[in-house]
Amino acid sequence: MLWVISEGYAPGRIAVPRPTVAICRTCPRDTAKPSARGENPDGMAAELRSALLADRHLGGGIDVMMVQCLGACRRPCAAALSAPGKWRLRFEDLSPRILPDFIAATRAYEATLDGRLGDRDLLPSLRERLGALAPPPASPRRAS
Numbered sequence: 001m002l003w004v005i006s007e008g009y010a011p012g013r014i015a016v017p018r019p020t021v022a023i024c025r026t027c028p029r030d031t032a033k034p035s036a037r038g039e040n041p042d043g044m045a046a047e048l049r050s051a052l053l054a055d056r057h058l059g060g061g062i063d064v065m066m067v068q069c070l071g072a073c074r075r076p077c078a079a080a081l082s083a084p085g086k087w088r089l090r091f092e093d094l095s096p097r098i099l100p101d102f103i104a105a106t107r108a109y110e111a112t113l114d115g116r117l118g119d120r121d122l123l124p125s126l127r128e129r130l131g132a133l134a135p136p137p138a139s140p141r142r143a144s
């Protein structure tokens, strides 16, 4: 929840859209040996999910969704942040070593109004793993 006080308007509050973290549960699909392919063979997706849900700062303020693929199969593990009205960010090549950085970025993303993360919010370890950015969908046009 974000409190907004604007000049000329009574103080009020607006609801910041609740973010979703989509985590690919089938990585690595392209790089693993056939015998190792399947549901989260390296455990990273499950580890990421558990860490996000256990983070007390996020505290239930996000939704975590396990998905089949995020289109980053050559650089597992992949996860994407999205929310209504916000930019969608897809990260690739996530590993346990940078898990705390990803959680910090998720916290920062949750607090933004538009989903854009500045240099302070996006550590170098994640900047190089930001594989795709997509703007929020345009508002539907009204018939005139």
Ligand code: FES
Residues within 6 Å of the ligand: 024, 025, 026, 027, 028, 029, 030, 068, 069, 070, 071, 072, 073, 074, 076, 078
């Ligand atoms: S299998 Fe994980 S991004 Fe495609």
